[in-house]
Structure formats: structure tokens, C-alpha cells
Amino acid sequence: MLKQRHLLGLEGYPAEDIQTIIDTAFGFREVLDRPIKKVPSLQGKTIVNLFYENSTRTRISFELAQKRLSADTVNFSASTSSLKKGESFKDTAQNIEAMKIDAIVMRHPSPGASLHMTKHVDAIVINAGDGTHEHPTQAILDMMSIQEKFGKIKGLKIGIIGDISHSRVALSNIHGLIAMGAEVTLCGPPTLIPPNIEELGVNVSYNVDEVLDWADAVNVLRIQMERMGIGLFPSIREYRNLFGITTERLQNHEKEIVIMHPGPMNRGTEIDSSVADSKNAIILDQVLNGVASRMAILYLLLGGKQLEV
Amino acid sequence: MNVTKQPKTLVLKGGTIVDPLTKKSYPGDVLIKDGKIAGVGEVMADKSATVIDCSGKIVTHGFCDIHVHFREPGREDKETLSTGSRAAIAGGFTCVCVMPNTTPPLDSPETIRYTVEKAENLPVYVHPIGAVTKGQKGKELTEMAAMKREGAVAFSDDGVPISDATVMRLALDYGKMVGAPVINHSEDVGLRNDGLMNEGAFSTKLGLPGNPDIAESTMVNRDIEIAKIAGSNLHIPHTSTQKSVEHIRRMKKQNIHITAEVTPHHLYFTDADLVTYDTNLKVAPPVRSADDKKALIAGLKDGTIDCIATDHAPHTIEDKEKTFDLAPFGMIGLESCFGAVNKVLVKESGWDVESLISAMTVNPRRIMGFETDLFSIGTKAEITVLDTTIEWRFTEEDIYSRSKNSPYVGRTLVGKPQLTLSKGMMAEIG
Numbered sequence: 001m002l003k004q005r006h007l008l009g010l011e012g013y014p015a016e017d018i019q020t021i022i023d024t025a026f027g028f029r030e031v032l033d034r035p036i037k038k039v040p041s042l043q044g045k046t047i048v049n050l051f052y053e054n055s056t057r058t059r060i061s062f063e064l065a066q067k068r069l070s071a072d073t074v075n076f077s078a079s080t081s082s083l084k085k086g087e088s089f090k091d092t093a094q095n096i097e098a099m100k101i102d103a104i105v106m107r108h109p110s111p112g113a114s115l116h117m118t119k120h121v122d123a124i125v126i127n128a129g130d131g132t133h134e135h136p137t138q139a140i141l142d143m144m145s146i147q148e149k150f151g152k153i154k155g156l157k158i159g160i161i162g163d164i165s166h167s168r169v170a171l172s173n174i175h176g177l178i179a180m181g182a183e184v185t186l187c188g189p190p191t192l193i194p195p196n197i198e199e200l201g202v203n204v205s206y207n208v209d210e211v212l213d214w215a216d217a218v219n220v221l222r223i224q225m226e227r228m229g230i231g232l233f234p235s236i237r238e239y240r241n242l243f244g245i246t247t248e249r250l251q252n253h254e255k256e257i258v259i260m261h262p263g264p265m266n267r268g269t270e271i272d273s274s275v276a277d278s279k280n281a282i283i284l285d286q287v288l289n290g291v292a293s294r295m296a297i298l299y300l301l302l303g304g305k306q307l308e309v
Numbered sequence: 310m311n312v313t314k315q316p317k318t319l320v321l322k323g324g325t326i327v328d329p330l331t332k333k334s335y336p337g338d339v340l341i342k343d344g345k346i347a348g349v350g351e352v353m354a355d356k357s358a359t360v361i362d363c364s365g366k367i368v369t370h371g372f373c374d375i376h377v378h379f380r381e382p383g384r385e386d387k388e389t390l391s392t393g394s395r396a397a398i399a400g401g402f403t404c405v406c407v408m409p410n411t412t413p414p415l416d417s418p419e420t421i422r423y424t425v426e427k428a429e430n431l432p433v434y435v436h437p438i439g440a441v442t443k444g445q446k447g448k449e450l451t452e453m454a455a456m457k458r459e460g461a462v463a464f465s466d467d468g469v470p471i472s473d474a475t476v477m478r479l480a481l482d483y484g485k486m487v488g489a490p491v492i493n494h495s496e497d498v499g500l501r502n503d504g505l506m507n508e509g510a511f512s513t514k515l516g517l518p519g520n521p522d523i524a525e526s527t528m529v530n531r532d533i534e535i536a537k538i539a540g541s542n543l544h545i546p547h548t549s550t551q552k553s554v555e556h557i558r559r560m561k562k563q564n565i566h567i568t569a570e571v572t573p574h575h576l577y578f579t580d581a582d583l584v585t586y587d588t589n590l591k592v593a594p595p596v597r598s599a600d601d602k603k604a605l606i607a608g609l610k611d612g613t614i615d616c617i618a619t620d621h622a623p624h625t626i627e628d629k630e631k632t633f634d635l636a637p638f639g640m641i642g643l644e645s646c647f648g649a650v651n652k653v654l655v656k657e658s659g660w661d662v663e664s665l666i667s668a669m670t671v672n673p674r675r676i677m678g679f680e681t682d683l684f685s686i687g688t689k690a691e692i693t694v695l696d697t698t699i700e701w702r703f704t705e706e707d708i709y710s711r712s713k714n715s716p717y718v719g720r721t722l723v724g725k726p727q728l729t730l731s732k733g734m735m736a737e738i739g
Contacts (some may be wrong), residue, residue, distance in 0.1 A: 011514060087629070088630070089630070101684075110634040111515055111586070112515065112516075113632050115586055116632055131516055132516040171516060192513075195508050195512070195521075196510035196513055199513075200510075200514070206329070228399065
């Protein structure tokens with residue numbers, strides 16, 4: 001059993017619980033390789049996917065994970081719901097709660113929204129991204145993918161490249177990787193590195209080649225064009241020149257570096273197509289591990305039946 | 310709380326009198342006849358006098374808060390002059406200055422008059438602060454002289470910084486003639502960058518956009534420089550950063566006439582307290598780092614900061630139940646004020662209670678040009694009786710404001726007003 005009832009973020013999350021989730025996820029990964037990819041673990045449990053913000057991959061990944069575990073699922077997204085009619089956060093929460101559900105998987109544009117939700121409902125809350133705060137399930141699937149590739153996490157050198165300031169993926173990865181004993185270096189323009197981030201135990205570099213020299217694996221973050229409009233970086237060209245993970249750049253490095261990306265990718269901007277599709281990229285493994293990780297998280301939090309794998 | 314008319318003759322007996330004007334304390338009684346001070350120290354009262362035992366308590370001037378938002382007119386669902394006055398008297402305040410960011414704003418002699426008349430029969434003195442610019446838009450000056458005549462005691466666009474330095478200069482120049490302090494919400498809107506909390510390790514961890522300390526201190530420095538040229542009264546509200554304290558200290562050493570206030574919440578909380586995303590702690594300027602808090606305490610102690618003001622800012626439950634990014638800025642503060650600042654400044658930081666009381670009575674009244682010698686015979690009684698050692702849990706029951714947005718709920722405070730005398734009324738707080 002996990003120590004925390006909800007999964008809201010990885011800040012302060014126990015390392016042994018992260019390991020338990022990853023180990024359980026590898027069990028489910030085998031299920032996903034079977035011809036019949038379904039187990040009855042969460043039969044009779046009802047889970048609401050509450051998405052206040054658009055999402056394709058995370059929502060589908062959660063939904064698949066829920067279906068593979070035989071849970072009943074309901075999807076609720078901002079564009080189709082009463083949220084558009086101005087219903088308050090509290091009322092939405094209480095209405096969903098009144099329908100007797102077991103868990104809420106929630107994405108919301110506001111930092112702290114999933115913690116806020118726990119104050120209004122008794123259901124288990126799983127944070128599927130709260131603004132620029134955390135995205136813990138993404139970090140867990142990233143760590144699972146690292147463990148799959150390297151057989152361990154402890155002692156590895158991981159670079160996180162791109163817009164750290166606005167990235168919930170980065171923050172959850174930092175907390176998780178540090179807890180698991182990896183070394184982390186953040187790399188991006190100073191305008192996209194949040195203040196005092198070193199206090200979380202990471203290194204900061206503005207030189208991507210140095211980071212590539214150092215790292216065993218790099219997690220390349222999506223760069224959002226709207227940040228350019230407010231002067232956080234001057235142009236795509238300049239960004240690509242300085243931080244783009246290009247074929248040429250990788251060719252200058254002797255060793256092989258594992259390439260990760262949480263998606264969706266801007267091919268040709270933060271990452272070259274040839275890099276994304278190369279044998280060193282584990283981007284699609286991350287996607288598959290995402291389903292397995294989310295199965296493990298749901299299973300462990302909702303107290304499913306004995307794992308029958 | 311029980312609010313009644315004062316008895317015709319009243320003796321506050323056996324307490325410790327603290328005269329914040331001299332910062333002296335001594336045992337004695339206070340005699341009040343027909344709502345006016347009739348004796349302080351050794352007093353002679355006839356047998357018919359009502360006697361209130363004040364032993365073990367401090368008897369002092371009624372508190373004065375020069376920075377509150379009572380939301381009337383416009384947002385009477387959050388607070389009214391009447392409900393705000395009850396909150397004030399429950400906190401030991403007998404005098405408040407209301408900020409003009411109402412709907413419509415208090416930016417004309419007529420709206421100032423409205424406030425003065427509306428507040429006339431309330432149990433505390435309510436003085437309006439007029440807007441500096443029409444519609445608080447930061448462009449054209451208001452009719453400051455006419456507003457002063459109708460009762461405006463100071464001028465501020467509080468809530469909205471006066472971004473244009475020229476407008477600030479004009480306001481300070483003009484304010485010199487009018488003879489009223491100008492108060493600017495000191496924040497550089499550009500540097501503030503839509504920050505929701507103090508910028509630092511905590512904002513990074515919480516994923517919330519940060520408001521850096523320099524957003525305030527650069528503006529404070531700008532305003533002080535302008536005030537120096539204008540030679541007029543600048544008052545700096547809700548000082549929140551170490552850097553601002555340093556700027557103010559430096560200028561005061563050059564005898565530039567500026568004054569400054571600090572709120573209880575900037576003295577009590579730090580950005581570390583926001584880890585629960587408590588929207589009641591979302592306030593502008595934000596609660597800052599532990600170092601800033603320390604500097605604010607030191608600034609108060611050495612006189613760099615003149616007074617304490619609550620920035621009492623009521624908001625409805627619906628507003629504060631929103632997610633952190635959407636909830637409005639501000640918290641109420643009148644009822645919890647003394648218990649909070651007495652705990653931080655006297656109990657935890659070793660300041661003398663006489664100086665603290667001065668920072669809540671004489672100093673703010675002096676800034677606004679009000680009478681400061683409230684113990685002189687014949688003065689209309691504005692008195693607060695304090696228990697300075699009682700430890701008590703602040704609950705919603707202690708709130709008289711129409712709004713309940715207080716981060717102090719559930720916290721233990723030290724010291725509590727017991728009795729407030731004001732405008733012929735007597736509030737037994739209990």
C-alpha cells in the first residue's frame with residue numbers, strides 16, 4: 001500500500017512508494033503485451049476523468065489504463081460540461097462526489113487545483129497536471145522508462161532541456177529523480193529557468209552541449225511558441241541554435257545519449273525528427289509505459305484485487 | 310461582543326495605563342463622564358459611577374487603522390461601513406481610514422461626503438481616503454482640495470499602483486498644497502508580472518508565478534525620490550520587503566518626510582505558509598520570505614516603519630473558494646490584528662508593548678493629522694482595554710466582518726482587546 005491516499009505531486013513523495021509503483025507497473029507492462037490486455041482488478045470501481053484543460057495523450061492513457069483494469073470510467077471535459085455555464089469549482093466537485101465515485105483523475109490549469117479538490121471530495125484524487133505545478137504520473141512513467149533502459153535510476157545523470165519555468169513535467173521529474181537518487185541538470189535559457197530552483201538539489205546549465213557531454217539521458221521538453229511573444233526567448237531559430245537537440249549536435253558527442261520527450265513534440269524545433277525517431281529515443285516506450293504506470297497507480301490507490309499477472 | 314451606550318459615568322479601575330504619547334505605563338484609573346475623559350491616574354468618582362475592573366489589563370488609546378477596505382458603496386455583499394465598523398471595534402479600533410477603491414470609487418467631493426454622512430452614526434470614526442486620480446485610472450488628478458474639505462484625510466489609488474511617475478510627481482506636488490498624505494500602492498506592474506505570491510523557492514515549488522521583491526522596492530525608491538523633490542508627505546502602505554525597509558531607512562536618515570506602514574500579515578506569515586495554497590493568504594503585496602519578515606520587524610522596532618495598518622480586505626466565501634489563481638487578493642485583519650502583532654512583536658521578538666501600542670495609536674494618528682493626546686481631559690473617549698497575555702484560538706466566531714476570509718482562523722494568538730470605548734459606545738468583546 002502507498003503511504004499517501006492521493007497522488008497530487010512528487011514533492012516529498014516517499015522514494016519507496018515511487019519504486020513500488022514502478023515495480024507494479026512492470027507487472028502491468030506484461031499484461032499489455034498479452035493478446036487479451038485486460039485484468040479484473042478494479043471491477044466495480046468508478047473513476048471520473050475530470051479534464052478542465054485539453055489533453056489527448058494523458059486522458060487516453062488514463063482511460064486505457066482504467067479500461068484495462070476493468071474500472072467504470074466517465075469522461076468530463078471543460079468544453080462539454082457545465083463549467084462553460086460558469087459552475088463553480090466547488091459545485092462541480094460536490095456534484096461529481098454526490099454520484100458516488102471512487103476516484104477523480106484531474107487536470108486543471110491552476111496550480112494547486114488537485115489539492116483544492118481534495119478539500120471538497122472524499123474520493124481519491126490523482127493529479128494529471130495542475131497548471132505549472134506538477135504532473136506526477138508523467139514523471140513516474142519517465143522514471144519507469146529510465147529504469148527499463150538502464151536497469152536502475154540511482155546514480156544516473158539526467159538532463160532536462162527546455163522551458164523549465166512553465167513545465168509541470170520538469171518539476172515532478174526533478175522531485176522524483178532526486179528522491180530516487182539520480183543527478184539532475186536543467187538546461188534552458190535563463191528566462192525559462194525558475195528562481196531558486198537550485199534549492200531543489202539540481203544543477204543549472206545554459207550550455208546544452210555541456211549537458212549532453214555529462215548526461216546519460218536527456219528529457220527534452222516541448223517549447224511553447226506563446227512564450228516567445230512575451231519575450232522569454234527571441235525566436236525559434238535562436239532557441240534551436242542554442243538548445244535544439246539536433247542530429248549535428250548529437251554527432252559531436254561520442255557516447256550514446258538516451259533521448260526522452262513527454263510529447264507532444266515540435267519536430268524541428270526542440271528536437272530533430274531524425275533524433276526523435278532514432279534508436280536512442282525511447283519516446284514511444286514512454287507512451288506505453290504511461291499506460292502501465294497509470295494502471296499501477298490506479299491499482300495501488302484504489303486497492304484493487306490481488307494482481308493476477 | 311456586546312455593544313451598548315456608555316454609562317453616564319464610568320471608571321476603568323485598577324488597570325495599567327499605557328500612554329502611547331509618552332510610552333509610559335503606570336497603575337491608575339480612567340474616569341469617563343458623558344463620553345469624555347474626566348480623569349486619568351488617580352480619579353474621584355461618585356458612587357453612582359459604573360466601575361469596570363481592569364486589573365491585570367492595559368488601558369490605552371483606541372487603536373487607529375489607516376488602511377481598511379469597507380467596500381461600500383458597491384460591494385456591500387463583502388462589507389459595509391456598518392459591518393466594517395463592528396469588526397473594527399471588536400479589534401480595539403476606534404478610528405479607521407477607508408480606502409477609495411469602491412464602486413464607484415471615492416474620487417469626488419460628493420462620494421467623500423456620502424461616506425462621511427453614512428458613517429456619522431457608526432460606533433467608530435470612519436475617515437475616507439480619496440482617490441488620487443479620477444476613476445483610479447492613474448491619469449488625471451481628482452479635486453483633492455474639495456475632497457479634503459468634505460472629509461478626505463489622505464489620497465490613494467490603493468490596489469492600483471500609480472505607474473506613471475509624472476502623475477505621482479503631480480500628486481505629491483499638489484498634495485503638498487492640500488496638506489494630506491499621498492499613499493501609493495508601490496508595485497511596478499511590469500516587474501510584478503502577474504505574480505500570485507512572493508517569488509522564490511516556494512513559488513517555484515508551488516508552480517505559482519512569482520512577484521519579486523524588487524517589484525515593490527524599486528517603486529518605493531521611485532516614490533521616495535519624487536517625494537524628496539516635491540517636499541511633501543508620502544506615506545508608503547503595506548511595506549513588505551527588506552529592500553523597501555532599507556530605502557525608507559536611508560531616506561529617513563536624510564530627514565525626508567516620509568512615513569510607512571506594515572500589515573500584521575506581513576509580520577506574521579511568510580511565503581512558506583502558502584504550501585497549502587490557502588487563498589486567504591493570497592494578498593497584494595504578497596507575504597514575503599522569512600528574511601523580509603525579520604527586516605520588517607527590525608524596521609518597526611527602529612522607527613523606520615511608523616505604524617501598523619491591517620489592509621482589512623473582505624472577500625466573499627465564493628470568491629475565496631476559487632482556485633488559487635482566480636481567487637481575489639486580500640484578507641480581513643481587524644479582529645485578529647492585536648493578537649497577531651502582539652504575538653510576533655512582543656512575545657516572540659521582545660518588543661515593548663508600549664511601543665507596539667504607539668505604532669497602533671499615536672503614530673498612525675500623527676500620519677493622518679488626527680488628535681494624538683487622547684488622555685487629555687475633555688477629549689471624547691477613545692479607549693481600548695487589552696489583555697496582553699491571554700492565549701486564544703481565533704475562530705470564525707471572533708469575526709464581525711461580513712466576510713470571513715481570514716488566514717488566522719484556527720491559529721493561536723496572544724493578547725486580545727477586552728473593551729473598546731468609542732463615540733459614546735462601549736463594546737465588551739469577551
